[in-house]
Amino acid sequence: MKILPETFDVFILGAGPAGLCAAIRLLDMGYSVGLLEQEVFPRPQIGESLSPGIRNIFDYLNASPILDNSEYLENTGAKVIWESREEIYNRSGQQNGGIIVDRSRLDQELLKFSVSKDLYVIQPGKLLHSKKSEDVWHLEIAHNSEEVTAKAKVVLDARGRKGTLLSDRLSIAPPAVAVWTHIENNSIYNEAFIEAVDNGWLWGSPICGKRYRIMAFTDPAALKTNKDRHLWNLMQKTQLFASLTGKLKNISIETCSVTSFVNQLPWHNQFIKIGEAAFTLDPLSSTGVEKAMRFSLQTAIAVNTFLKDPDSEHPKNFYEEKMIESVVSHADWTADYYRNAWLYNTQSEFWTKRTDFKLDISKNKTDFTSKLEKEFSKKNILIEKKQTASIPVDYVLYSLWNEEVIVSSKIAFKSTYAVDKDCIVIKEAVIHPNLERPLVYLDQIELFSLFKIINGKTVSGVLNHLNHNIPLEKSKKILAFLLTNQLLVVNEKCPKI
Numbered sequence: 001m002k003i004l005p006e007t008f009d010v011f012i013l014g015a016g017p018a019g020l021c022a023a024i025r026l027l028d029m030g031y032s033v034g035l036l037e038q039e040v041f042p043r044p045q046i047g048e049s050l051s052p053g054i055r056n057i058f059d060y061l062n063a064s065p066i067l068d069n070s071e072y073l074e075n076t077g078a079k080v081i082w083e084s085r086e087e088i089y090n091r092s093g094q095q096n097g098g099i100i101v102d103r104s105r106l107d108q109e110l111l112k113f114s115v116s117k118d119l120y121v122i123q124p125g126k127l128l129h130s131k132k133s134e135d136v137w138h139l140e141i142a143h144n145s146e147e148v149t150a151k152a153k154v155v156l157d158a159r160g161r162k163g164t165l166l167s168d169r170l171s172i173a174p175p176a177v178a179v180w181t182h183i184e185n186n187s188i189y190n191e192a193f194i195e196a197v198d199n200g201w202l203w204g205s206p207i208c209g210k211r212y213r214i215m216a217f218t219d220p221a222a223l224k225t226n227k228d229r230h231l232w233n234l235m236q237k238t239q240l241f242a243s244l245t246g247k248l249k250n251i252s253i254e255t256c257s258v259t260s261f262v263n264q265l266p267w268h269n270q271f272i273k274i275g276e277a278a279f280t281l282d283p284l285s286s287t288g289v290e291k292a293m294r295f296s297l298q299t300a301i302a303v304n305t306f307l308k309d310p311d312s313e314h315p316k317n318f319y320e321e322k323m324i325e326s327v328v329s330h331a332d333w334t335a336d337y338y339r340n341a342w343l344y345n346t347q348s349e350f351w352t353k354r355t356d357f358k359l360d361i362s363k364n365k366t367d368f369t370s371k372l373e374k375e376f377s378k379k380n381i382l383i384e385k386k387q388t389a390s391i392p393v394d395y396v397l398y399s400l401w402n403e404e405v406i407v408s409s410k411i412a413f414k415s416t417y418a419v420d421k422d423c424i425v426i427k428e429a430v431i432h433p434n435l436e437r438p439l440v441y442l443d444q445i446e447l448f449s450l451f452k453i454i455n456g457k458t459v460s461g462v463l464n465h466l467n468h469n470i471p472l473e474k475s476k477k478i479l480a481f482l483l484t485n486q487l488l489v490v491n492e493k494c495p496k497i
Contacts, residue, residue: 008034011152018275018292019158020110025300027117037123045103051287052097073100078192102208160276170364173260177220179231183247185212193240264364282334305424314424318417393480405488434485
């Protein structure tokens with residue numbers, strides 16, 4: 001083991017995607033980073049199905065070659081029974097870009113990549129005790145029959161669901177449990193299955209190593225009786241999985257909690273939760289790893305801001321704001337998805353209680369959970385319209401080429417947190433009925449500053465101004481977006497394209 005630095009800038013607990021993503025980003029910023037991992041790699045890990053957005057994150061980290069593995073599965077289609085009991089919906093291509101990986105290999109390669117950037121790793125090791133003294137965390141760690149003490153200004157806890165005490169969790173959804181196994185698969189089953197049933201829903205998918213994963217998500221109360229047969233009983237009720245029940249003989253069935261929760265004190269004295277130690281998503285979403293890594297990138301920005309200015313309130317507030325935004329938007333999406341299932345109309349308890357969940361912070365009241373409760377009870381006000389059709393850029397611009405444009409009277413501005421040069425700052429965000437959410441930047445162009453300069457210019461003049469700083473094609477797309485969404489208007493009117 002290398003010589004332990006006197007004090008790390010940041011020390012991370014857990015070498016999953018969330019912890020390693022934060023490590024890579026902070027190392028790239030020039031900080032000294034240490035990491036503790038309890039298990040020896042490679043180690044088994046579920047969560048193999050990754051959403052398409054994961055590729056952008058690996059590209060951003062300059063780690064995209066890690067996903068280039070011939071054994072990983074791409075373009076896996078799916079048969080889905082959800083909105084109708086009789087109709088089977090065919091979903092093609094893993095939603096255009098998703099990938100099924102071997103998580104034990106992926107995590108190991110991501111750790112190796114992090115070490116190449118000078119990450120200091122203690123593995124395997126166990127955290128025995130943590131204590132903060134004089135603005136520095138002292139972490140006592142058991143490693144190779146010895147005890148070592150690591151010191152750090154900031155600790156990021158990425159130990160996942162298992163590393164979070166039950167007393168620290170605030171449920172953001174009804175209780176749920178996963179019952180799962182895998183069967184041998186010699187390329188017989190090459191597509192995923194998703195099906196809703198009375199007491200839950202099932203997901204099956206080919207995974208690496210010539211296996212097929214089968215998981216059922218159900219209410220924990222349903223497992224109190226006949227636990228070993230529960231998965232078989234659920235599969236028997238389905239169209240897609242019933243034919244696979246004969247393959248469940250003499251194989252191990254495993255269970256784990258998948259109840260969605262948020263940590264009630266996620267940032268405390270610079271001991272900061274990330275990944276599933278911070279919040280967990282409903283298994284309906286295949287974006288768990290992607291969300292965890294994106295939140296880690298945001299946390300890295302907050303940590304960078306804190307280390308540059310320890311007295312600033314912005315880092316913690318920004319972190320909590322982004323976390324609450326993720327939790328609430330996912331809860332809304334999840335409830336709507338459950339509401340669209342055909343079983344919702346049957347008043348089946350499993351389904352109805354997942355569409356009208358009420359947050360209860362009475363036993364978990366902190367400043368953070370109070371903020372979460374306030375946002376959780378709101379409805380989506382700003383998400384009104386979404387640009388779905390492609391914009392005929394040249395037609396929009398040249399039809400209005402000599403017209404003067406002004407900023408729409410429907411626009412309002414709101415001070416909000418934004419990121420500028422890897423630090424958190426206060427900027428003015430644009431609010432408009434045609435925007436899904438307040439916008440500070442559009443394709444890295446700050447809108448508030450742009451609007452002050454271009455108000456009253458002709459379309460050609462605006463394009464010329466944009467083109468001074470960014471390429472022409474990018475300038476045209478930005479301006480066409482502003483016009484077609486009526487953020488910029490001609491005499492308060494703009495042609496509907």
